[in-house]
Amino acid sequence: MYINYRFKKAFFEPSYFLGFRLFNRKIYREKIIDETIVVQPTHQLCLNEIFKKEKEYFMILGLLREKKLIAANSTIWIDNAKGKKTTIIELLKTLQIKGYYNVKRGITYEQIKDIAHNTFGVSISLGLIKHVDTNDIFFKFIPLAED
Numbered sequence: 001m002y003i004n005y006r007f008k009k010a011f012f013e014p015s016y017f018l019g020f021r022l023f024n025r026k027i028y029r030e031k032i033i034d035e036t037i038v039v040q041p042t043h044q045l046c047l048n049e050i051f052k053k054e055k056e057y058f059m060i061l062g063l064l065r066e067k068k069l070i071a072a073n074s075t076i077w078i079d080n081a082k083g084k085k086t087t088i089i090e091l092l093k094t095l096q097i098k099g100y101y102n103v104k105r106g107i108t109y110e111q112i113k114d115i116a117h118n119t120f121g122v123s124i125s126l127g128l129i130k131h132v133d134t135n136d137i138f139f140k141f142i143p144l145a146e147d
Helices: 002-012 014-018 054-066 084-097 109-120 126-131
Strands: 020-023 026-033 036-041
Touching (some): 084 109, 084 126, 109 126
Antiparallel strands (some): 020 026
């Protein structure tokens, strides 16, 4: 009976076949334990998790608040000018170039997408992330990271 249920769901919803489910716009990975489905949320990467120092993270947030790019009491992006997605991508890539992240090889496109959605509340496609280059002119107010 369980197999038939799973087959029906897999036939109508391809996400079940892949082992993922979509609830309230969040992707969950499902585990099957003794014919019961246990749904667990996947890890959601945020900007503060990849910074070397917490002090630098709050300094960057302060600079973004001064420029009125993010909200005063949160990290939600409030600048609704044309090209805001490109600006967020440039910001994340600029922070990497200036040495703020604790990752060795740099952040991936998937990580940029997750950070933009989870930290700034903006959904960005992978295609856009691949085509945007860094433009240090707009973020010249961000200093180099301290070592």
